[in-house]
Amino acid sequence: MSDIALSLRKATKLYAGVPAIDGVDFDLRRGEIHALVGENGAGKSTLTKVMAGVVALTSGTMTVDGTEVAPKTPLEARNLGIAMVFQENSLVPTMTVAQNLFLGQEKFYNRLRGIYIAAQQFLQSLNFDVTPTATVSGLGAAKKQMVEIARAVLHRAKVIIFDEPTASLTPEEKKYFFDLVRDLKKRGVSIVFISHALEEALLLADRITVLRDGKHVVTDDVAKFDRAAIVQAMVGRDLSNTLYGARKSSVRPAGARVLTVQNLKMAPMVKNNSLSVFSGQITGVFGLVGAGRTETFKIVAGVLKRDFFHGGEILLHDQPVRYRVPAPAVKAGIAYVTEDRKVEGFFETSSIARNIYLGLLSKFPKGRMMLSRRETDAVGKSWIERLKVRAISDDGKVVELSGGNQQKVVIAKSLVQEPDLIIFDEPTRGVDVGAIVEIHELINRLADEGKAVVVISSYLPEIMALSDRILVSRQGKVVEEFSALEATEEKIMYAAIH
Amino acid sequence: MIAAVRDFANRFLGRGDATITVPSFDGALKPNQKLEAAETLLTCESPADLATDDSKLFIADGRKLLSLNGSTASELRSFEQPISALCTLPGGGLAVALGGREVRVYANPAAEQPSTTFADAAFNAINALALADDNSLIATDGSATCGVDDWARDLLELNRSGRVYRLDHGNKSVTRLAQGLGYAFGACAHGNGMLVSESWRHRLALVSPGASPKIVLAHLPVYPSRLSKASSGGYWLTAFTARTQLVEFVLREPGYRRRMMAEIAPEHWVAPRLRSGRSFKEPMQGAHIKTMGVIKPWAPPRSYGLVIRLDADGQPLYSLHSRVDGINHGVVAAVEMGGDLVLIAKGPGRVLKLPLAGLAEEFRT
Numbered sequence: 001m002s003d004i005a006l007s008l009r010k011a012t013k014l015y016a017g018v019p020a021i022d023g024v025d026f027d028l029r030r031g032e033i034h035a036l037v038g039e040n041g042a043g044k045s046t047l048t049k050v051m052a053g054v055v056a057l058t059s060g061t062m063t064v065d066g067t068e069v070a071p072k073t074p075l076e077a078r079n080l081g082i083a084m085v086f087q088e089n090s091l092v093p094t095m096t097v098a099q100n101l102f103l104g105q106e107k108f109y110n111r112l113r114g115i116y117i118a119a120q121q122f123l124q125s126l127n128f129d130v131t132p133t134a135t136v137s138g139l140g141a142a143k144k145q146m147v148e149i150a151r152a153v154l155h156r157a158k159v160i161i162f163d164e165p166t167a168s169l170t171p172e173e174k175k176y177f178f179d180l181v182r183d184l185k186k187r188g189v190s191i192v193f194i195s196h197a198l199e200e201a202l203l204l205a206d207r208i209t210v211l212r213d214g215k216h217v218v219t220d221d222v223a224k225f226d227r228a229a230i231v232q233a234m235v236g237r238d239l240s241n242t243l244y245g246a247r248k249s250s251v252r253p254a255g256a257r258v259l260t261v262q263n264l265k266m267a268p269m270v271k272n273n274s275l276s277v278f279s280g281q282i283t284g285v286f287g288l289v290g291a292g293r294t295e296t297f298k299i300v301a302g303v304l305k306r307d308f309f310h311g312g313e314i315l316l317h318d319q320p321v322r323y324r325v326p327a328p329a330v331k332a333g334i335a336y337v338t339e340d341r342k343v344e345g346f347f348e349t350s351s352i353a354r355n356i357y358l359g360l361l362s363k364f365p366k367g368r369m370m371l372s373r374r375e376t377d378a379v380g381k382s383w384i385e386r387l388k389v390r391a392i393s394d395d396g397k398v399v400e401l402s403g404g405n406q407q408k409v410v411i412a413k414s415l416v417q418e419p420d421l422i423i424f425d426e427p428t429r430g431v432d433v434g435a436i437v438e439i440h441e442l443i444n445r446l447a448d449e450g451k452a453v454v455v456i457s458s459y460l461p462e463i464m465a466l467s468d469r470i471l472v473s474r475q476g477k478v479v480e481e482f483s484a485l486e487a488t489e490e491k492i493m494y495a496a497i498h
Numbered sequence: 499m500i501a502a503v504r505d506f507a508n509r510f511l512g513r514g515d516a517t518i519t520v521p522s523f524d525g526a527l528k529p530n531q532k533l534e535a536a537e538t539l540l541t542c543e544s545p546a547d548l549a550t551d552d553s554k555l556f557i558a559d560g561r562k563l564l565s566l567n568g569s570t571a572s573e574l575r576s577f578e579q580p581i582s583a584l585c586t587l588p589g590g591g592l593a594v595a596l597g598g599r600e601v602r603v604y605a606n607p608a609a610e611q612p613s614t615t616f617a618d619a620a621f622n623a624i625n626a627l628a629l630a631d632d633n634s635l636i637a638t639d640g641s642a643t644c645g646v647d648d649w650a651r652d653l654l655e656l657n658r659s660g661r662v663y664r665l666d667h668g669n670k671s672v673t674r675l676a677q678g679l680g681y682a683f684g685a686c687a688h689g690n691g692m693l694v695s696e697s698w699r700h701r702l703a704l705v706s707p708g709a710s711p712k713i714v715l716a717h718l719p720v721y722p723s724r725l726s727k728a729s730s731g732g733y734w735l736t737a738f739t740a741r742t743q744l745v746e747f748v749l750r751e752p753g754y755r756r757r758m759m760a761e762i763a764p765e766h767w768v769a770p771r772l773r774s775g776r777s778f779k780e781p782m783q784g785a786h787i788k789t790m791g792v793i794k795p796w797a798p799p800r801s802y803g804l805v806i807r808l809d810a811d812g813q814p815l816y817s818l819h820s821r822v823d824g825i826n827h828g829v830v831a832a833v834e835m836g837g838d839l840v841l842i843a844k845g846p847g848r849v850l851k852l853p854l855a856g857l858a859e860e861f862r863t
Contacts, residue, residue: 253862254525256813260717262519263743274522310512313519318716320517469525481524 002066005030005190006051006082006159011060013046020046022214023060028159033181033191035205035222037198039234039460039493043214044194048161051192052084053077064159075104083152084161091147093137097123097130101151126150127183149180153189160184162193166200178204198230198497210234228490231497235460235489248484251468255279257318258421258452259300264312266304269295271476272312277421279452282443284467285478286457288496292476293456294339297423301336302329316421330362335419337411339426339456345410348399352391352409353380355398359413383412388438404435411442422446423454428462440466460489472496509750516750520741521719526806526814532857533803533820533829536841536850540564540571545842545849547626547724548831549584549592555835556592556607557842557849558584563594563607566849574607582646585627585635593635595624598646601637603667614667620674621663623649626684626724628692635665636675636692638682650769652681653698654748654755662694662705676705684724686733693733693812695722700741702812714812720804721770726833730858732815733808734832734839739770740802744782772828773845774800801827801845807858816861818852826850 006028013020021043028034036044049055050062053071061068064080071077074084091100098119102110119132128146136144145165152160162181166174181191181204195201201208202222209219210233217233259277264270269292277283287293298304300314302323314321316332323329326336338344346355357376384391387408391401398409407427414422424443428436443466447453457463463470470487472480472495480495508514523529542559549556556574557564558581563574579597586592592607599621602612616637623640630636642659644652652659660679663672676682680698687693691706693714700718702725703711720737728734748755748768758767765771768781778784780800787796803820820826820843828845834854841850 257525257717260521262517262521274520274524276522276524278525308511310518313517315717318713320514322513471524478522478524481528 003029004063005065007063008047008050009061009063011047011050011062012058013043013050013055014058019214021050021211024211024214024216026209026216026219028190028192029207030158030190031185031188032206033185033193033204035201035208036192036194036211037201037208037230037234038211038217039458042211042234044211045163046214047211048084048163048192048194051077051159052082052161054084078155078157081156081158082161083155083157083159084163085145085148085152085165086163091136091144093135095136096132097134097136097139097147098132100136100147101132101154103151122154123150126153128180145177146180149184153184153187157189159190159192162191164194166195166197174200198227201230202227227494227498231490231493235493248465248468251484252281252447254281254469255450255452258316260313260315260318261296261300262313262315264296264299264314265307265310266292266295266299267307269476270299270306273473273477275471275478277452277454279420280447280450281468282447282453282455282466284455284457284463284470284484285473286460286463286470286492286496287473289458290475291473291496293473294425296473297336297425297454297456300329301334301423302326303336327362330359330417330419333418333420334423335359335414335417335421336423337414337425337427339429341406341410346398346406346413349397351380351395352384352389352398352401353377353395355409356380356383356412356416359416363417379416383416387412387442402435404431404439407431407435407439411439415446419451421452421454423456425456426458427455428457428459460492463492464489518743518746518750520743520746521717523719523740523819527719527804527817529819529821530817531821531824532818532852533805533826533841533843533850534824536826536852538848539569539840539851540566540849542847542849544580545844545847546581546830547584548833548840548842548849549586550833550835550840551586551590552835555833555840556584556586558582558594565607580646582623582625583627583637585629587629587635588633593627595627595637598623598625598639600624601627601635601665603635614670616665616670616672618663618672620661623652625682628685628725629687630664630692631687631690635667636685636687637663637665638685638694639663640681640683640697648764649681649697650764650767650771651759654759654767654769656698656749657681658698660696660698662692675707676703676711679703679711684722684736686725686727688812693725695725695735697721697723697738702735702808704812715808715814720802722806723829724831726831728807729834731810733812734834735806735808736829736832736841737802737804737806738772738828738830738844740799740804741770742798742800744768744798745770771800771845772830774827803827803829803843803845805829805832805839805841816858 004027008026011024012022038044050057053074053076056072098115101119116132123130130143130146205222208225210217256279257276258279261275264273273296285293299306302325353376357379389405389408427439455466467484470482471478474496508516544560546558555566560580562576564571565574577596581594582598583595590606593603595601601616603614605613622642623646624637625640626638628636639661641652641657658678658680660682662676662682664675680696682694683697684695685692691704694703694705701716702714704714705711720740723736723738726734766779783797785796786793799822803826805818807815809815825846826843829841830844831842833840839852839854
């Protein structure tokens with residue numbers, strides 16, 4: 001029997017022609033703990049989703065125990081002995097632990113007592129301290145994780161994949177989780193786990209694979225790595241330079257302080273966060289997923305609310321402000337360009353002009369009852385020309401546009417409000433290369449005009465290319481500030497992780 | 499009644515006046531360790547202020563007036579009271595504030611008798627002297643009730659009794675320019691007005707004759723102190739320590755403050771200090787936090803060292819720091835002299851020198 005439990009050869013997955021993983025070779029040995037690390041967008045989740053049958057490969061092969069397979073659904077993967085524990089767990093919260101364990105394996109007639117006894121015996125055999133009759137919604141994160149793991153073992157999984165398993169665990173729960181994983185390893189189960197916490201990878205894994213920009217960079221025994229080597233492997237990229245240009249040789253000087261955030265709190269995402277934003281500058285905010293960047297600026301823009309008790313303070317032009325809804329924030333000159341344009345950015349079946357004019361509604365004069373079609377079209381047309389939105393007609397629907405042009409519409413909807421402070425959240429996510437350049441030019445132009453600009457991005461080259469000063473966020477607060485001239489990808493990534 | 503309900507709600511919810519927050523050190527105030535790299539020119543017992551006539555450096559060290567030539571300090575003279583402020587005058591004159599209650603003007607530092615003495619009954623804590631554009635003297639008086647050395651009490655009593663005076667040595671008159679300031683500590687001529695530091699309000703205000711003070715720079719994360727002119731335009735602003743959430747919290751707890759001031763020695767109050775870490779009796783030095791099941795010693799910072807370079811409009815350009823793990827804390831005075839910045843770090847009792855060549859360029863990149 002081969003030593004390799006699962007392997008992928010030249011695995012490629014394209015999303016709308018864009019490779020999420022590109023020609024990746026990956027081997028998982030029997031009974032090993034294998035850590036997958038990489039930046040956001042490096043392709044870690046896609047690779048594991050391929051293994052778990054959540055998505056199918058565009059090209060390449062996958063073998064399990066030496067047999068070529070192509071699981072098209074998670075059920076098919078589970079029948080092959082592969083189970084995945086997702087970051088946001090897939091348990092049914094209103095069901096009991098036992099019902100969740102046996103979900104999908106129900107017989108025609110189920111005796112509840114029998115299920116509970118079987119679940120109790122099984123959980124005890126794993127030494128898991130979980131009550132089978134407890135409702136899942138009442139369990140803590142660690143206990144939910146245990147149920148997920150128990151379910152994977154119950155399904156006789158030979159390979160268990162964990163996506164950010166420790167993200168929601170307390171330190172003590174993490175320690176318990178590590179013991180669990182080591183115990184699974186002793187039982188001969190192969191483990192793949194994704195983690196942004198490099199010390200976890202170094203502590204737990206037997207081997208580490210680093211992915212970057214969807215490509216395999218290196219796989220080696222854990223002894224061959226240290227933190228610096230992993231970070232270097234994660235960020236050293238050539239591809240990005242061609243797209244985002246050379247390093248900045250000068251930065252814009254800071255103007256007046258426009259925004260001050262002091263000890264802002266929104267449990268559990270924003271923890272005592274403090275920062276300032278200045279006019280005439282681009283302030284880049286970098287952090288890994290879950291670092292609380294988006295939430296902080298959503299609170300500033302009135303999209304989310306800070307903690308009710310001792311939630312901190314926000315000052316706009318040195319005056320305390322507190323917005324419960326976005327409209328007064330817009331009136332005060334704050335524009336937030338969302339990271340999720342399809343859900344929060346536009347009405348996809350409305351015309352481009354109407355979507356752009358929407359931005360003005362919060363400033364709609366009191367007493368005026370009717371929208372002027374002529375005015376809507378004029379405003380829309382003017383911004384379509386200014387931002388070079390490529391549409392068949394001004395009357396075209398937003399849904400018909402490409403991702404880049406949709407993003408331009410979302411930006412136009414914000415800029416039409418003539419804000420002083422513009423917050424771009426992942427401004428080029430899912431945007432084609434040509435539009436990225438145009439959006440970056442626009443962001444630079446806004447800063448040159450003296451606006452205070454914030455760019456939140458998980459993509460280091462974008463942060464490096466745009467920002468005059470870079471704030472690094474970790475675990476709900478800004479932990480480091482760099483001038484764009486002193487920042488390196490290694491320094492930023494180090495601050496974001498440690 | 500509504501105000502009382504609102505006040506209660508604010509205290510309960512931690513909002514409004516009861517928001518215990520502190521601005522962050524970012525942008526131009528991004529921390530560095532520049533002050534720790536400064537050369538120590540002299541160690542004194544209790545340095546209070548600096549002044550220069552571009553050729554000589556005068557240092558107020560307790561009751562003694564020292565002159566520093568190179569690295570050699572010589573005592574010029576001594577006074578019957580500690581010197582609380584110094585200022586050189588055109589033509590070689592020198593103005594000294596003694597004990598915060600009296601300002602004497604000497605024709606030269608060695609002159610036996612003062613040419614003018616200002617001893618207005620209202621003077622209580624004169625802590626800085628500066629020259630106005632018409633060559634009259636400007637004096638800042640921190641508090642109407644607490645003495646120069648009792649500034650921590652003034653903060654904890656939430657006093658707002660700072661004043662700014664114009665001292666005209668031509669007609670020997672004293673004119674009050676402003677009052678009700680949150681510990682006025684430092685002034686510098688700015689156009690036809692004066693930039694004045696308000697330590698307890700963490701801001702710089704422009705005081706002009708016949709006009710109410712105008713805020714130039716607010717929401718500083720520190721307690722600002724003296725100001726001096728920079729040779730290339732703009733100003734140097736010193737800050738004697740940084741604000742902390744612990745002190746901000748104590749400032750909102752009147753009962754606690756009253757008991758603390760009544761029962762505990764002033765050096766152990768929960769209040770900003772010019773130096774810290776010298777005694778285990780200091781508040782919170784014996785504190786701990788539990789992380790991952792392990793008890794770790796922890797203490798909040800009490801002292802800090804900072805000088806801020808301001809532009810001609812009073813906005814920060816860059817800053818020089820001595821962080822919590824440093825020594826050169828409690829910076830109360832900074833003057834430019836011969837291409838160097840000379841500072842007083844009152845915490846360790848040091849006079850420091852920092853070369854200015856290339857400093858601005860370093861921060862620009």
